[in-house]
Amino acid sequence: MRALTCTRFDQPETLSVTEHPTPTPGPGEILLRVHAASVNYPDALMVMGQYQVRPPLPFTPGAEAAGIIEAVGKGVTHLTVGQRAAAFTGTGAFATHLIAPAAATLPLPDTLEFGVAATLPLAYGTVMHALIDRGQLRAGETLLVLGAAGGVGLAAVMIGKALGARVIAAASTDEKLALARAHGADETINYATTDLKDALKTLAGKAGVDVILDPVGDRWAESAFRAIAWGGRYLVVGFAGGEIPKLPLNLPLLKGASVVGVFWGEYARRDPRGNARHLQQLATWVTEGTITPLISARYPLEDAPRALRDLLERRVTGKVILTP
Numbered sequence: 032m033r034a035l036t037c038t039r040f041d042q043p044e045t046l047s048v049t050e051h052p053t054p055t056p057g058p059g060e061i062l063l064r065v066h067a068a069s070v071n072y073p074d075a076l077m078v079m080g081q082y083q084v085r086p087p088l089p090f091t092p093g094a095e096a097a098g099i100i101e102a103v104g105k106g107v108t109h110l111t112v113g114q115r116a117a118a119f120t121g122t123g124a125f126a127t128h129l130i131a132p133a134a135a136t137l138p139l140p141d142t143l144e145f146g147v148a149a150t151l152p153l154a155y156g157t158v159m160h161a162l163i164d165r166g167q168l169r170a171g172e173t174l175l176v177l178g179a180a181g182g183v184g185l186a187a188v189m190i191g192k193a194l195g196a197r198v199i200a201a202a203s204t205d206e207k208l209a210l211a212r213a214h215g216a217d218e219t220i221n222y223a224t225t226d227l228k229d230a231l232k233t234l235a236g237k238a239g240v241d242v243i244l245d246p247v248g249d250r251w252a253e254s255a256f257r258a259i260a261w262g263g264r265y266l267v268v269g270f271a272g273g274e275i276p277k278l279p280l281n282l283p284l285l286k287g288a289s290v291v292g293v294f295w296g297e298y299a300r301r302d303p304r305g306n307a308r309h310l311q312q313l314a315t316w317v318t319e320g321t322i323t324p325l326i327s328a329r330y331p332l333e334d335a336p337r338a339l340r341d342l343l344e345r346r347v348t349g350k351v352i353l354t355p
């Protein structure tokens with residue numbers, strides 16, 4: 032098998048593809064022939080040693096993949112050889128083959144293309160957990176999404192609409208905002224050229240924004256929070272903007288609002304059934320056309336450094352996948 036290998040925590044350009052013996056699945060595991068692996072921001076952080084998890088070196092990055100099961104280990108009952116499946120493993124997916132725990136592997140309907148299936152668990156799963164479990168978003172409420180054309184952001188625009196919310200999308204370029212609109216956003220704000228706080232005052236008025244989904248952090252967090260509604264929920268998803276923001280605690284007090292942490296990986300580990308329900312709902316929405324995940328680029332394994340660099344330099348819209 033071929034795998035992208037990280038031998039030291041460094042820039043993505045230091046990664047290379049190397050040959051390894053194809054592994055045999057142990058008890059409770061499966062071997063997946065990878066047809067598509069999804070590239071996520073945490074992959075880039077992990078390669079550089081800046082993620083909360085630092086895997087032992089050397090390791091193969093890549094959190095999730097979709098493909099065909101080539102072998103199953105002892106004790107695996109719900110999966111069979113030849114079946115189409117998606118798996119979330121945290122690492123190892125940027126390779127031609129992936130060993131995955133059967134418990135973290137879901138069979139795929141024939142209607143779901145491998146590329147789309149590979150993008151669902153992390154970005155879309157995070158948004159389902161964020162908006163439904165943590166944010167309690169209700170139909171008719173207003174949702175603000177920051178970084179609204181990124182992997183998590185564009186998923187939040189689509190899922191927010193599917194849940195019946197009025198969606199305000201905020202991003203750094205007009206092209207990104209046009210994309211958010213094309214995927215359902217009702218209103219848009221360019222936070223690179225306009226003041227986010229003022230723009231939100233105009234769009235959300237006195238009532239404010241019920242739920243804010245923030246994968247960006249940095250200087251936008253406080254401006255966004257100042258527009259939150261009474262009883263609003265601010266979903267802390269990530270800090271792609273760089274700085275982890277600090278919030279004056281009088282702001283949640285004055286609005287009776289909540290700052291709510293979202294950690295999908297830990298949630299999926301603690302509540303695999305809830306997570307599987309979310310993924311099934313997503314597969315149904317994709318099949319029905321309620322949401323249309325955007326894959327903006329497909330690269331061979333060798334081009335993984337380029338894909339990670341594009342993410343780090345804010346050039347990616349929607350999702351990028353590798354097709355080993």
Ligand SMILES: NC(=O)c1ccc[n+]([C@@H]2O[C@H](COP(=O)([O-])OP(=O)(O)OC[C@H]3O[C@@H](n4cnc5c(N)ncnc54)[C@H](OP(=O)(O)O)[C@@H]3O)[C@@H](O)[C@H]2O)c1
Binds near residue numbers: 267
């Ligand atoms: N909590 C969880 O469970 C969880 C799960 C998945 C991901 N995450 C986190 O969520 C964040 C987004 O992940 P993603 O995969 O959606 O990434 P992404 O596709 O790269 O999107 C991130 C967005 O952040 C904005 N951004 C602002 N400043 C940036 C900068 N200096 N560098 C890069 N992007 C910048 C960009 O939008 P504009 O150009 O429009 O500003 C970009 O579209 C990451 O921090 C990731 O670690 C958390």
